[in-house]
Amino acid sequence: MPMPRPSASTTYEKSRTSTRHPLALTIILSTALLALSPAQAANLTDNRRSGYAFMGPPLRAMQDDDMTNPASLWQRDGETLWAEPIGEAGRSCADCHGDAASSMRGVAARYPAFDRTMNRPIDLEQRINHCRTAYQKAGPLAFESHDLLALSTHVARQSRGLPIAIENSKALHPFLAMGRSLFHERQGQLNLSCAQCHDDNAGRSLGGATIPQAHPTGYPLYRLEWQGVGSLQRRLRNCMSGMRAAPYAFGAEAFVDLELYLMWRANGMPMESPAVRP
């Protein structure tokens, strides 16, 4: 467990405010409130924070500008792949879906979503592969392969800024419950659960890194540590090996349940895909 934070900052605040007139403080607070946008004001009652909020200004700037966000390179490849006819059907994504900018708007914000043919939720990568095998008659792409990441980055980019919107459907409830229990289940040699870090200790430090609240707002994302783009499942495997647990295989049902729970937990938060994270 991390050491409790020193209370230096709170005593500093106290000594600072006690020297001021109470009215002065009220004026400062109310002008601060007026300067907030409606979205920021709504956040005052919502304690959820994206990993973006824990990054410094240089990394935020890197994410915000497509020119400096290296995930743009993947997204551009995805744009090319989107229009390429493939498989026995000789069809491209665009032949059915048209321009991704309109047809894929908000789609990634709804995934994982329930799929009737599989009778369970599937994530965006699985949806892309399902399209490839069922409609394009091409083989599925390997998880974390460049082409699959390029396509999922291109699709997810079309949801940037839109709120995460996991459907509240009865069919999803058992899978959400499974995801929730996985999130709270202790595992690995360190006997830790996801919740112990990301709920109980978010904002504090683990080694040199700040523990975020585990809201998957920006996947697939460019991680500086990876020097490349990776999926949410890759990130979850990272955490699992960090807990010294055996990571599930890519595409495992448990992963999709966990992804579903995390996205549901972040419902309403704006999508940042493709994000940049340290």
Next chain:
Amino acid sequence: MAKPLIKVPPTAKKGEIIEIKTLIAHPMETGYRAGLNGATLPRDIIRRFVCSLDGEEIFSADFSPAIAANPFLSFFTRIEKSGSITFQWTGDNGFSVSETVEISVS
């Protein structure tokens, strides 16, 4: 991999200082890391970047193994005339990418 991303203002005033930005996809493998089987991964980096206006060099850089993957460069130049700005990246394993962008100076 994708074409490099290049940002050059399409127009500029004579004598204006402009900012040029480039981002290119490259693994920048250092040559010092071990692969999954324990064997050292051979070095694969960009060695040199040259930016020139109508053949005249305006900026160049030598890259080393310590530079991150997908290198981003930003630099400034005083622009005096219209022309083609050429960007050339060369590196290990015969890596060579060239792009040209036009700028009109008034």
